[in-house]
Amino acid sequence: MVSGLPINLDFIYGNITGSQEDKIFQPLDGQQRLTTLFLIHWYAYAKEKSADETIRETLKKFSYETRLSSRRFCKALADNGSITTDGTKSISSQIYDSKWFFISWKHDPTIRAMLNAVDMIHSIMGDIDGLWDKLVKNSSITFHLLILENFGLSDDLYIKMNARGRILTPFENLKAELQDKSMKENWESDRTETDKFSYKIDTLWTDFLWKNFRKDNSVDNAHMNLITTLVMVKLATGTLLKGAERTDMIRRLNEDNSLRALIRYIDKDTFNYIYSVYELYCRLVENGGVPRLDIDMWRHTPEKDLLYQILKGDSTSYSHKILFYAQTEYLLRNKDVDPEKYEEWMRVTRNILSRADITKEGKRNDIVRSPESFSGAMNLISELAAGSGDIYKYLCSAAVVSSFAREQVKEEILKARIINQTPLNKTLIFKTEDNELLRGKIGFVLECAGYKDDIDEIDFDLLAGIQKVFEKYFNKDLDNNYKEFDML
Numbered sequence: 001m002v003s004g005l006p007i008n009l010d011f012i013y014g015n016i017t018g019s020q021e022d023k024i025f026q027p028l029d030g031q032q033r034l035t036t037l038f039l040i041h042w043y044a045y046a047k048e049k050s051a052d053e054t055i056r057e058t059l060k061k062f063s064y065e066t067r068l069s070s071r072r073f074c075k076a077l078a079d080n081g082s083i084t085t086d087g088t089k090s091i092s093s094q095i096y097d098s099k100w101f102f103i104s105w106k107h108d109p110t111i112r113a114m115l116n117a118v119d120m121i122h123s124i125m126g127d128i129d130g131l132w133d134k135l136v137k138n139s140s141i142t143f144h145l146l147i148l149e150n151f152g153l154s155d156d157l158y159i160k161m162n163a164r165g166r167i168l169t170p171f172e173n174l175k176a177e178l179q180d181k182s183m184k185e186n187w188e189s190d191r192t193e194t195d196k197f198s199y200k201i202d203t204l205w206t207d208f209l210w211k212n213f214r215k216d217n218s219v220d221n222a223h224m225n226l227i228t229t230l231v232m233v234k235l236a237t238g239t240l241l242k243g244a245e246r247t248d249m250i251r252r253l254n255e256d257n258s259l260r261a262l263i264r265y266i267d268k269d270t271f272n273y274i275y276s277v278y279e280l281y282c283r284l285v286e287n288g289g290v291p292r293l294d295i296d297m298w299r300h301t302p303e304k305d306l307l308y309q310i311l312k313g314d315s316t317s318y319s320h321k322i323l324f325y326a327q328t329e330y331l332l333r334n335k336d337v338d339p340e341k342y343e344e345w346m347r348v349t350r351n352i353l354s355r356a357d358i359t360k361e362g363k364r365n366d367i368v369r370s371p372e373s374f375s376g377a378m379n380l381i382s383e384l385a386a387g388s389g390d391i392y393k394y395l396c397s398a399a400v401v402s403s404f405a406r407e408q409v410k411e412e413i414l415k416a417r418i419i420n421q422t423p424l425n426k427t428l429i430f431k432t433e434d435n436e437l438l439r440g441k442i443g444f445v446l447e448c449a450g451y452k453d454d455i456d457e458i459d460f461d462l463l464a465g466i467q468k469v470f471e472k473y474f475n476k477d478l479d480n481n482y483k484e485f486d487m488l
Contacts, residue, residue, distance in 0.1 A: 225313035351440030
């Protein structure tokens, strides 16, 4: 075309869909050629015709079906078409520095390829005058169009023709499936385009992960870790599956975050929950971060924080997922975080979780190891979350229905009554249950201090003395090779 001679792009295969008035061409081959053609026209438009709204609307009709980030990027290009061609900055640099460009797009291979192409287009066509007219009025670039259905060919040909292309990641597949399911079942009819799940997960939410979490450049995997965890939460606390079917699916999801079956277990309620959790943590991190926990979570102490642990996903146990759920429930229900109340809520959750799996023989298996226990713990936390804003006050007045970890729940209720009745002893209770050996279970210590049936029976001076004994002799931080601890 630079020489003035027309160029033919050979055959483009596809089908035409839509009504007579609103036809849509869906190519089954030629993606790179058509994308390059779009970028050439965008370049000419941005260079010469950026004030023409008719051209802008025409360019916006070019779109990607499954690669949502590419679709958003192409639309943003058309909406923001002004560039400088004086050579001071490359076209791609101008786009990178634009306010509308999301950081996460820098790591999308399709978008990176488009930006490289734009720079190449500029280097070849930057000096051509009247480029738009040469492209459009002179029809300098053409191709042969083959409508497959006219020849009795099915879309199965697409699979064969694109077998050598890059396989979509599980996250890219899930995004496309979620968008399709949301549209068909009309889950987001009340949301604007920029508030919809497909837009946010492709821009703001992925930007949030790129800024705050990167491991081996696998943000897609982080998305899958989070979404899979949230689906497990809703399966455990909801009614979508029951019995052995629910147990089996929770186990499978815990072992593999890339199951293609995942989409089947995302109903409208789960979809909205996922949306809410993304919005929650995106907002919190932008406003200073997830509230800190200054209590020892014992074996469940996460790397950095519970959110990071879930996103990382390498060693996320059932227990970490339960603690993350407890944290999330508090933050969703209490927009104004009270650090003291938040810590008390997580303390109670920690105590219940650490004593939930104790065996009849007395062995302390303080990690939830089965999907059955996971479901039981999740439903208990879901029930208690109604009082997460002031858990000790709630425990003093509410009747807990769940039967999970019943003995430890009874003890948490007793400790809540002690703290509410004698608030000056709250720190003493905390120091006692924080001991490495006791790990939240201090019922017999209270009995040693005089408790039988009435809180007034407790000798708190004696309790303080007992606490000192445990602190001195049964603390793994001591330099005694843990002999006393191990002997006990």
